[in-house]
Amino acid sequence: MDIQYLMRQAKKLEKAMADAKEQLAELSVEAESGGGLVKVTMNGKCEVTRLLVDPKAVDPADKAMLEDLVTAAVNAAVEKARAAADEHMARATGGIKIPGVAG
Template identity: 40%
Template structure:
């Protein structure tokens, strides 16, 4: 029995449409992570862009710039990891059941981790 190519292509189109919707929605969604007990907060969106950084005045010390740099790196990395998780969860929700055998996740989507 030959696979129904028309049905397969319809499913692929449907997945593509769903992914476009998800991408548009993810641009509006954000995650915020912190480091140093909340002294540094970083907000990222679903496009993996850093859109806001908040730094508590107490952590700004000209004699210890290295600590602030470390806190910024930690908070940015946490925010990007949370953004990746959010992206993958939204993609999984949108594509579940659309392409059986692929686990609901499209390969090659930015932020996708196997």
């Protein structure tokens, strides 16, 4: 095997991974809970970019319900964001499983 060829391939893979990681911030997923009472938008880096709470979900007498709805929506968004990031990184690496890297 040609070591120079392997080095070039490794550099290409490294660049593809770096580009893909940068693009994760542009990826967007949305999740909701309570039948849409709480909606969370998150990017591919698992950063919440938007949180919407329907006024119907705000009941001062039942603060715990709102907390549960927000928690559920955020957790669902994290799951979707991770899955989308894994898929995105898998495309960037050609499906190669690299420890410590999404995909």
